Amino acid sequence: MLNFTPSLIIPELYMALLLVALFVQTVTDSIKDRTDWLAYAALGGVVVAALSMSQSGMMFYDSYQIDGLSQFFKLVIALGLAICVLNALRNTTLGKTPRADYFFFMFMSAFGLMLLSSTVELFTIYISLELASYSLYILLPLRNENPRAVEGAIKYALFGAVATAIGLFGVSYIIAGQHTTYIHELATMNWSFAEQPMALIGLGLFALAFLYKLALFPFHFWAPDVYQGASNETAAFAATLPKVGAIVVLVRLMGLDPGVEVKIVLAVFATLSMTLGNILALRQTDLKRLLAYSSVAHAGFVVMGLVAGGAYGLAAASYYALVYVVMNLTIFWVITRLADDGRDIQLHDLKGMHHSTPLLAFVLAVAAFGLVGLPPTGGFTGKLFLLNAAWGEGFYLLVIIAAINTAIAIFYYLNMVRHAYTMDQATPSVVPSTVIGASVALALALGVLYLGLMPQGLFDLLLQASGALLL
Amino acid sequence: MIDTGFPVLSALIFFPLLAAIGLFFLRDERTIRLYTLVVGLIEMGLAAPLFRFDLSTAEFQFVEIMPWVPAWNMHYHVGVDGISILMIFLTVLLLPLCVLCSWTYIGKRVKEFHFCLLLMIGACVGIFSALDFVLFYIFWEAMLIPMFLLIAVWGGPNKRYASLKFFIYTLAGSTLFLAAIVAFFVNTGTFSIPELMTHEYSFRFQFWTFLAMALAFAIKVPMFPFHTWLPAAHVEAPTAGSVLLASILLKMGTYGFLRFCLPLTPAASEYFAPLMITISIVSILYGGAIALGQRDMKKLIAYSSVAHMGFVTLGIFVFTMRGVEGAIMQMINHGITTGALFMLVGAIYERSHSREIADNMGLGKYLPAYMFFFGLFAIASFGFPGTNGFVSEALVLIGVFEASYLLGALAIPGVMLAAAYMLRLGLKLAWGQPSQAATWKDLNIREWVYLAPLAVLVLYLGLMPTLALKTINPSVVHLLNQYESRKTLHLESSLQPEPPVQSIQLSATRGTDQ
Numbered sequence: 001m002l003n004f005t006p007s008l009i010i011p012e013l014y015m016a017l018l019l020v021a022l023f024v025q026t027v028t029d030s031i032k033d034r035t036d037w038l039a040y041a042a043l044g045g046v047v048v049a050a051l052s053m054s055q056s057g058m059m060f061y062d063s064y065q066i067d068g069l070s071q072f073f074k075l076v077i078a079l080g081l082a083i084c085v086l087n088a089l090r091n092t093t094l095g096k097t098p099r100a101d102y103f104f105f106m107f108m109s110a111f112g113l114m115l116l117s118s119t120v121e122l123f124t125i126y127i128s129l130e131l132a133s134y135s136l137y138i139l140l141p142l143r144n145e146n147p148r149a150v151e152g153a154i155k156y157a158l159f160g161a162v163a164t165a166i167g168l169f170g171v172s173y174i175i176a177g178q179h180t181t182y183i184h185e186l187a188t189m190n191w192s193f194a195e196q197p198m199a200l201i202g203l204g205l206f207a208l209a210f211l212y213k214l215a216l217f218p219f220h221f222w223a224p225d226v227y228q229g230a231s232n233e234t235a236a237f238a239a240t241l242p243k244v245g246a247i248v249v250l251v252r253l254m255g256l257d258p259g260v261e262v263k264i265v266l267a268v269f270a271t272l273s274m275t276l277g278n279i280l281a282l283r284q285t286d287l288k289r290l291l292a293y294s295s296v297a298h299a300g301f302v303v304m305g306l307v308a309g310g311a312y313g314l315a316a317a318s319y320y321a322l323v324y325v326v327m328n329l330t331i332f333w334v335i336t337r338l339a340d341d342g343r344d345i346q347l348h349d350l351k352g353m354h355h356s357t358p359l360l361a362f363v364l365a366v367a368a369f370g371l372v373g374l375p376p377t378g379g380f381t382g383k384l385f386l387l388n389a390a391w392g393e394g395f396y397l398l399v400i401i402a403a404i405n406t407a408i409a410i411f412y413y414l415n416m417v418r419h420a421y422t423m424d425q426a427t428p429s430v431v432p433s434t435v436i437g438a439s440v441a442l443a444l445a446l447g448v449l450y451l452g453l454m455p456q457g458l459f460d461l462l463l464q465a466s467g468a469l470l471l
Numbered sequence: 472m473i474d475t476g477f478p479v480l481s482a483l484i485f486f487p488l489l490a491a492i493g494l495f496f497l498r499d500e501r502t503i504r505l506y507t508l509v510v511g512l513i514e515m516g517l518a519a520p521l522f523r524f525d526l527s528t529a530e531f532q533f534v535e536i537m538p539w540v541p542a543w544n545m546h547y548h549v550g551v552d553g554i555s556i557l558m559i560f561l562t563v564l565l566l567p568l569c570v571l572c573s574w575t576y577i578g579k580r581v582k583e584f585h586f587c588l589l590l591m592i593g594a595c596v597g598i599f600s601a602l603d604f605v606l607f608y609i610f611w612e613a614m615l616i617p618m619f620l621l622i623a624v625w626g627g628p629n630k631r632y633a634s635l636k637f638f639i640y641t642l643a644g645s646t647l648f649l650a651a652i653v654a655f656f657v658n659t660g661t662f663s664i665p666e667l668m669t670h671e672y673s674f675r676f677q678f679w680t681f682l683a684m685a686l687a688f689a690i691k692v693p694m695f696p697f698h699t700w701l702p703a704a705h706v707e708a709p710t711a712g713s714v715l716l717a718s719i720l721l722k723m724g725t726y727g728f729l730r731f732c733l734p735l736t737p738a739a740s741e742y743f744a745p746l747m748i749t750i751s752i753v754s755i756l757y758g759g760a761i762a763l764g765q766r767d768m769k770k771l772i773a774y775s776s777v778a779h780m781g782f783v784t785l786g787i788f789v790f791t792m793r794g795v796e797g798a799i800m801q802m803i804n805h806g807i808t809t810g811a812l813f814m815l816v817g818a819i820y821e822r823s824h825s826r827e828i829a830d831n832m833g834l835g836k837y838l839p840a841y842m843f844f845f846g847l848f849a850i851a852s853f854g855f856p857g858t859n860g861f862v863s864e865a866l867v868l869i870g871v872f873e874a875s876y877l878l879g880a881l882a883i884p885g886v887m888l889a890a891a892y893m894l895r896l897g898l899k900l901a902w903g904q905p906s907q908a909a910t911w912k913d914l915n916i917r918e919w920v921y922l923a924p925l926a927v928l929v930l931y932l933g934l935m936p937t938l939a940l941k942t943i944n945p946s947v948v949h950l951l952n953q954y955e956s957r958k959t960l961h962l963e964s965s966l967q968p969e970p971p972v973q974s975i976q977l978s979a980t981r982g983t984d985q
Contacts, residue, residue: 312542354580354583365616369616374612374613374615374616374642375608375609375610375612375613376609376613380609380612384543384605384649384653385543387649387650387653388543388653388656388657391650391653391654391656391657392657396654399650399653400647403646403647403650404647406642406646406649407639407642407643407646410638410639410642410643411635411639414619414635414638414639418623418631418635421620421623421624422623422630422631422634455540456539456540456541456542459540459542459543460541460542
């Protein structure tokens with residue numbers, strides 16, 4: 001049944017409408033640089049996504065599912081997009097690129113991610129992923145003809161294409177083994193290695209495409225170059241939302257309850273990812289590069305929840321995805337405010353922040369302590385949920401390594417705070433402050449704290465959503 | 472249980488935090504100091520209802536409990552018993568004193584300084600009153616951030632090294648503690664500390680969780696091989712930072728041993744007691760011997776802390792009534808005397824701009840009031856009869872001798888060392904030559920105000936410790952009875968095979984919403 005019910009997909013329709021408007025702008029010379037309206041449009045998208053939180057239903061021959069999980073992630077994406085747009089409106093590194101083009105691809109990528117959170121059929125998932133990825137491939141090199149940006153983008157695109165090709169190859173194995181591509185049908189199948197080796201391998205390969213997006217070790221090598229190469233505003237987008245898209249699909253795939261072999265492999269990747277990411281981050285001085293390695297470590301944490309599985313594990317992974325996005329948007333917001341000329345921020349640029357921009361320094365500290373996982377921030381609460389879930393399923397070593405990783409990670413995050421609070425610059429830099437810059441920064445920091453102190457409502461929501469996934 | 476309807480503990484925890492936000496709206500430095508001082512006095516007033524503490528029961532009192540994250544069975548759960556209430560009083564008392572002793576010492580970024588101070592006090596009260604494991608851990612870690620900033624921003628010349636070492640050391644120690652908390656939760660389905668105390672754990676489980684917890688607490692105390700962060704942090708920290716560090720932070724470690732290790736892992740505590748006793752004695756002797764050779768006053772007092780805290784852990788791990796009571800008294804007394812000594816060092820530093828003993832000699836003639844206070848706290852520190860230090864050290868030693876003569880004989884040199892290094896310091900400060908103190912002013916009224924309450928406490932607890940002992944007695948009796956009954960029980964039950972993997976229990980305890 002086609003089952004097309006427009007009222008269920010208002011967020012997507014709203015995005016499609018914005019894309020049409022943007023497309024018209026890109027081909028009309030007189031208005032192609034007037035993009036300020038997008039701030040309101042993106043905030044409108046958040047409202048629309050929030051209003052359609054409680055929808056549920058199936059569409060397009062059962063390939064498109066509106067459920068608690070999808071609506072939650074759509075809201076996260078809409079929220080993240082709004083912040084990225086607010087951030088990118090002042091992007092000074094676009095050069096000759098029309099602003100409308102830039103935002104067209106950003107919205108297109110977010111649109112693809114929204115589709116990704118609802119699709120429940122492997123080919124539809126694949127197409128949504130490509131929609132999100134290809135837009136991102138175009139977005140990344142848009143930085144004043146900067147060769148590093150192009151280098152990063154090419155790395156990302158080439159390896160990304162290979163990763164998705166392998167994913168597609170995995171689909172063929174799944175079809176060969178299980179004769180269907182619909183997730184709700186796959187959920188009833190047997191996924192043990194003994195019975196269905198081919199399907200399980202296929203599932204692993206398919207998941208690989210998404211682990212690549214998540215920058216999990218050993219698919220992480222693109223992250224540092226892409227983060228550093230892309231302009232700060234683009235990096236803020238590329239560092240957060242695509243990972244959310246990857247996590248929602250991985251949550252759905254792990255909802256199939258695959259055999260223990262996949263879980264063990266993922267657990268090994270997770271431990272290596274968090275340890276290696278943290279160790280490599282220790283010696284970075286470029287802030288974006290540092291955050292790239294930190295994101296590799298965080299990918300390991302999220303995967304810990306996926307490995308644990310079950311309603312609690314998947315809900316914990318989803319919750320951590322949200323926390324991760326908010327924390328990263330917060331710290332990238334600070335970075336873009338500091339780099340008003342679009343340069344790459346180094347650690348020593350943070351010196352004297354307590355004096356020049358006390359508010360941003362505070363926000364940076366909140367975000368950094370959140371990324372370490374110190375209470376009372378969301379980073380701690382999210383991590384606690386993950387540890388609980390993983391220990392409950394018997395992954396003791398994973399939990400212990402994850403706990404020890406906090407001790408490794410503390411140095412480089414604390415180093416940022418140290419630069420901001422205890423060191424001074426010879427010539428104090430002036431950071432222009434705007435009302436929007438300050439208020440969004442404060443709102444994001446409060447968000448990080450809120451997620452740490454009041455996780456109950458959102459977590460219950462996710463618990464129901466992931467519980468529904470397992471039935 | 473007393474139910475006054477007024478959430479005393481929550482008020483004590485959150486009032487400083489809310490007051491800290493108020494600081495943002497103040498500009499003038501003097502106003503900020505006055506504001507924080509008034510906040511401190513109000514906080515003391517808020518603690519007044521705690522005097523209705525019921526001395527006859529070992530149960531938790533002033534309990535507040537409300538659901539926080541039902542999905543994981545986490546609660547906002549606070550309460551006090553005899554072990555924690557005195558520490559809360561001490562914490563609350565220290566806030567106004569710290570403001571006063573930083574009045575002229577802290578000259579830059581005054582607002583942020585008082586902000587950190589208020590956060591610290593709120594978190595510290597939280598630590599001593601939390602009855603939910605996660606809540607405890609949140610305060611335990613959250614307290615690191617303001618303390619780090621206190622050292623890193625307002626510290627001495629070597630502050631970067633000291634603050635980083637402090638932070639990494641303590642954080643690294645508590646990471647495995649978090650894993651232990653998770654393990655307890657998965658095993659029992661609850662984070663509630665009183666409830667966890669009623670559960671049974673296999674010996675293997677106790678073995679590992681004890682180690683994970685003991686590492687976190689041993690670093691905090693600090694016990695012998697993990698003590699190196701303490702001298703660095705103490706020397707570099709500003710006066711108020713040193714005071715909080717010595718008086719409250721170190722006590723969190725020993726409090727952790729009493730609150731978690733003994734009740735939750737009795738069999739493992741028994742098993743590891745010889746190890747803990749050994750490193751306690753090493754701490755006592757080593758800390759004392761190193762203190763004897765210091766030239767820097769703060770470093771000397773820092774090493775003396777290592778030795779004094781060794782008495783606390785020694786008292787705890789001999790598992791005798793007097794030993795544990797003495798340990799708790801020693802926690803309070805060390806907090807009072809060492810805090811006061813650090814305040815005195817801060818006061819003289821403002822005059823001489825040096826912490827070297829050689830630069831601060833011969834004060835007896837020119838600063839008699841200062842020397843009076845210094846002498847009082849110094850003799851209290853090494854346990855002179857009539858002062859509070861005597862009561863606690865005597866109790867600990869009686870407890871230790873009850874357990875074993877050999878151990879007692881080993882601890883006695885520690886007491887003598889304490890007398891030696893403190894008298895050496897006192898003698899040099901009072902009569903050493905050459906003296907540069909001729910032009911220095913004696914204590915002013917502000918300094919009198921913040922030293923006098925502590926001096927009164929030294930004498931009060933030294934001469935009339937009855938009330939304090941009565942307060943802690945029921946809880947200690949309960950703690951040791953529980954311990955005695957459960958350590959044997961555990962050794963038997965640990966012979967039985969382990970229960971199946973915990974996930975079954977976990978899903979059983981987790982409601983019906985799946």
